Amino acid sequence: MKKRLLFIASTLLLGGCMQAQEDITNISIMHDFEIPTALPFEVDQKQTIIDIQHVDGIHQYITSYDNDETGQFLKYILSQHQTNETFVHDTLPHNDRYDEIFQLDNGTILYYLEGTQTQSIYWAEKDNYVATFTYMLRDTDGLGDYKLEVDELIDLVIQVHHS
Structure with a gap:
């Protein structure tokens, strides 16, 4: 039995x-998005990951760019929540959680954050996406001579932003 x-x-x-x-x-x-074509460092490896754990949850598209010799590493992350109407508002940095704010000519607000090991820039994209570029160096304690100018991160945003 x-x-x-x-x-x-x-x-x-x-x-x-x-x-x-x-x-x-x-x-x-179906999602449509751009990836940058001009990067601020030479790229040895590029990888794209599509992360959809639940159809009604968060959809993430992560493209990473890597230079093995210098250790430079850049991640471009697009995130969208299918059912949470406040996802963009909740995800973007607020008040003291960013170092500087920039505005593109089309009015898009960019939130810049800088740490000892990373530089990041966030913005809201069309269709309730939150987009992020995060730059870092592998196996180091800081960015040192490889720190990017903020304008280089903003240029990446301009390459991929849908106005």
């Missing part, structure tokens, strides 16, 4: 999993 019950339970679970898999494969998700 136990073997039969276990077989029936596993068959039902397996059938449920297969149905869930069929539902997921039939969902089409």
